[in-house]
Amino acid sequence: MYFTSNHATSSDYGPRSQERMSYSLFINAAVLLLFALISWRYWRFTLAPSLHPEFPKELPYWIPGHARAFFRDSNDLLSRARRHFNDTEEPIALTAFGMTFYVVTQAKHSAEVYKNKDTLSxxxxxxxxxxxxxxxxxxxxxxxxxxxxxxxxxxxxxxxxxxxxxxxxxxxxxxxxxxxxxxxxxxxxxxxxxxxxxxxxxxxxxxxxxxxxxxxxxxxxxxxxxxxxxxxxxxxxxxxxxxxxxxxxxxxxxxxxxxxxxxxxxxxxxxxxxxxxxxxxxxxxxxxxxxxxxxxxxxxxxxxxxxxxxxxxxxxxxxxxxxxxxxxxx
The missing domain is CATH 1.10.630.10 (Cytochrome P450)
Structure with a gap:
């Protein structure tokens, strides 16, 4: 006569099982973080600019920003930003070290910047x-x-x-x-x-x-x-x-x-x-x-x-x- 039981044995919760659970939790957390990062990037550089076209367009980046490129060659970073926007003459923005830099290339915009003493100092x-x-x-x-x-x-x-x-x-x-x-x-x-x-x-x-x-x-x-x-x-x-x-x-x-x-x-x-x-x-x-x-x-x-x-x-x-x-x- 055989007896069956629905109770799990202690071996089911051994090291291998715990390892599989940890790996599963890691994968889930990584997927969640990746989804959050992609959602943030889509909002920051696609959706938000379309809702506020009056603001300068910003050169897209992945966290932590353009700090490395900025240290390596800031002038090259500025040139790359302009090329990304098809050599636009409109003001553009880029972020490095947690600060947003606004790049002005036209003389008329430079004059406006110097005259704007209310919001720029x-x-x-x-x-x-x-x-x-x-x-x-x-x-x-x-x-x-x-x-x-x-x-x-x-x-x-x-x-x-x-x-x-x-x-x-x-x-x-x-x-x-x-x-x-x-x-x-x-x-x-x-x-x-x-x-x-x-x-x-x-x-x-x-x-x-x-x-x-x-x-x-x-x-x-x-x-x-x-x-x-x-x-x-x-x-x-x-x-x-x-x-x-x-x-x-x-x-x-x-x-x-x-x-x-x-x-x-x-x-x-x-x-x-x-x-x-x-x-x-x-x-x-x-x-x-x-x-x-x-x-x-x-x-x-x-x-x-x-x-x-x-x-x-x-x-x-x-x-x-x-x-x-x-x-x-x-």
Missing amino acids: FEDFVQGLMRTNGNKESVVKIMYSALPTNKLGFPNPLGESLGVLAQKMHAHQLHPGSQLALLQQQVHSRIDYLLRLETLDKMCTYAGSRSADHIELPLYQWCSDYFIRLGQHVYFGETLDQIDPTLPDAFLVFDEVIWKMLYQYPDFLSHDMSRARAQVIISLKKYFEIPQSQRISGTAWLITAMEDEMRALGVDNDNLAVLVFHLYFA
Whole structure:
């Protein structure tokens, strides 16, 4: 006689059975997570944009975003974003490190961005750069605190901060008048000097070949070098060049990797940028340590006027050099 039982034996709940249950739970969890990820991506980059066509389109990504591509080559990432949208000229967006960047490529859109002071703040961006490049918090506060309307120096009828007035002072320098005429005269004189064959032979150490009546130069490097030297001379005269003749070369290195500063790359990934930046700032500090009366003539009104305004607020040479550094690379 045989007896049957519906009760499971202890062996049914052995290691193999538990292993199968764990594997099944893992598969179910993985499928659930994958479904959630696909649903999120469909919502984020397909459905939501169709419901809000007024917002810039965003370059699709899988979590954690475009951080790796951004670190590898941010310019290539921006180019890839444009190609993804068929080289659109409309603003586009991309996400990296949890932040959304908006890319503007048309001049008319850039103008709209600068005019839009209600929802976009250029001052916050500038203050962030000041902190990143070494300005003390007290100096940031001083530069963006309202000043009296009857202060000495550059007129301030609206009682604005020096950070805001600096933009107006730059516009004043470039406004038709005696200051602009003097600037144009210096530009013409310097262009004539920089384009002489003997000057090119002396300054362009990167020339491919040269002789008494010709010189061969890499166009991109020469154009970059040319405009850096021209701008430095027009604004700072001969003094800064005498302090550090290699300054244009250092700035050219900095300019090639300036995006590491703008996107606040960590120090261990941006030694090339930080070394070049430090050289420029140190040279500017040496420049401002020289009394104005002892500097060689040719300094633009803007540099002297901004120095006077900042010194009147108690800004020391270290912070003054960092502040003017932003004008140098702008």
